[in-house]
Amino acid sequence: MMRENDCVWPQWNVSPRVRAFVTTRAGGVSDAPYGGAPGAGGLNLGFSSGDAPEAVTENRRRALALTGSRNAAWLEQIHGTQVEDAHTIIERLARGERTRADASATDRAGVVCVVMTADCLPVLLCDDEGRAVGAAHAGWRGLAGGIVEKTGERVANLAGVPSSKLNAFLGPAIGPQAFEVGEDVLDAFVAAARAQRRDATAAAFAPLGGTPAKYLADIYALARLRLADLGIDDSRIHGGTLCTVIEKERFYSYRRDRVTGRMAAMIWLND
Numbered sequence: 051m052m053r054e055n056d057c058v059w060p061q062w063n064v065s066p067r068v069r070a071f072v073t074t075r076a077g078g079v080s081d082a083p084y085g086g087a088p089g090a091g092g093l094n095l096g097f098s099s100g101d102a103p104e105a106v107t108e109n110r111r112r113a114l115a116l117t118g119s120r121n122a123a124w125l126e127q128i129h130g131t132q133v134e135d136a137h138t139i140i141e142r143l144a145r146g147e148r149t150r151a152d153a154s155a156t157d158r159a160g161v162v163c164v165v166m167t168a169d170c171l172p173v174l175l176c177d178d179e180g181r182a183v184g185a186a187h188a189g190w191r192g193l194a195g196g197i198v199e200k201t202g203e204r205v206a207n208l209a210g211v212p213s214s215k216l217n218a219f220l221g222p223a224i225g226p227q228a229f230e231v232g233e234d235v236l237d238a239f240v241a242a243a244r245a246q247r248r249d250a251t252a253a254a255f256a257p258l259g260g261t262p263a264k265y266l267a268d269i270y271a272l273a274r275l276r277l278a279d280l281g282i283d284d285s286r287i288h289g290g291t292l293c294t295v296i297e298k299e300r301f302y303s304y305r306r307d308r309v310t311g312r313m314a315a316m317i318w319l320n321d
Contacts, residue, residue: 052077052093052112060174060219062288067159067180070317071116072172072221074300078109084311087299094302094311096166101311114162117318122162123154127187129170131195133204136163152192153201155184157208162318168302169294171269172221172315173198175205182208183317188273190231194238198276206280214281218288221315222301225293226256226268229305233263239272247275 056077060070075086078093084101085092093109094101114122123136124143132151137158139149154163155175165172165187173186186192186201206213236255243251254272255265270290277287294301302311 052116054116056093057116058222058289058292060288062217062219064176064178064217065180067319067321068176068183068317069117069320070174070176070183070219070315072315073113073313074222075302075311075313076300077112078105080105080109080311083307083309084302092311093313095314096168096312099311100309113314113316117162117316118320119160119162119318122164122316123149123156124164125152125154125166125187126150127152127166129187129189129191131192131197131200133184133186133197133200136161152188152197153184153186153204155182155201155204155208156319157182159319159321162316164314164316166312166314167221167223167294168304168310168312169224169306171223171273173201173273174219174221174315174317175202175216176317177205177209177211177216179209180319181210182206183319185315185317188269190235190238190267190269193269193272193276194235194242196242196276198273199280202277202280202282212281214283216280216282217286218277218282220270220273220287220290222292222294222297222313223269224295224303224305226266226270228293228295229267229269230258231255231265231267233265235267236265243275244279247279250275 123139
């Protein structure tokens with residue numbers, strides 16, 4: 051069965067009402083290439099990955115068991131900037147309807163916000179007192195388009211606090227030593243950045259020696275800049291140290307493997 055130490059748990063100083071974790075490859079029933087450690091089943095949570103549907107269903111049941119909830123706000127992610135109410139997403143799922151979006155938020159206890167990743171950055175948000183929470187799927191397109199800011203604003207509004215009073219957790223994602231991008235990605239971020247942050251945004255792209263117009267991008271640094279636009283001090287930003295590409299036996303990575311599973315970042319409020 052899935053255990054708590056199969057997951058990555060945020061280390062942040064917030065209300066005990068806030069619960070959150072990010073799954074890894076461990077603790078599931080999926081076979082190769084979606085498996086976990088050698089000889090162990092993998093916790094692939096993505097139905098669109100090519101895995102056996104019955105394995106994904108069991109894996110989702112195991113992940114949800116750790117939350118104590120029966121349902122989560124599973125999204126059809128589209129690398130956009132749409133933020134939805136998590137409870138509404140769950141109601142749609144009960145009617146067989148899917149929600150195309152990349153983030154959700156809630157102020158209701160027992161409602162689980164969830165995003166899936168396999169290199170993209172999951173960003174979890176909450177206020178100090180545990181009045182509201184949110185989860186954002188921040189691939190580079192969504193991050194450049196403002197998904198983190200929009201999710202932060204939604205959580206802050208639900209909590210009734212300034213966005214500067216939010217806390218953020220940056221879950222496992224493709225690290226700065228592995229995220230090779232073209233000049234189009236650099237240009238998109240610099241063009242979208244506030245004037246006072248354009249130099250810092252450009253500095254998050256390291257030229258790849260010997261390869262024209264290629265860079266290694268630091269998605270964690272880019273996310274911190276966007277959180278700073280919300281007024282969130284760096285002391286309130288946690289995580290941002292794990293690389294999905296390098297830690298092969300621990301994390302799924304589309305960039306590394308192409309055929310791979312999906313992890314989930316989940317956040318919710320206890321009663």
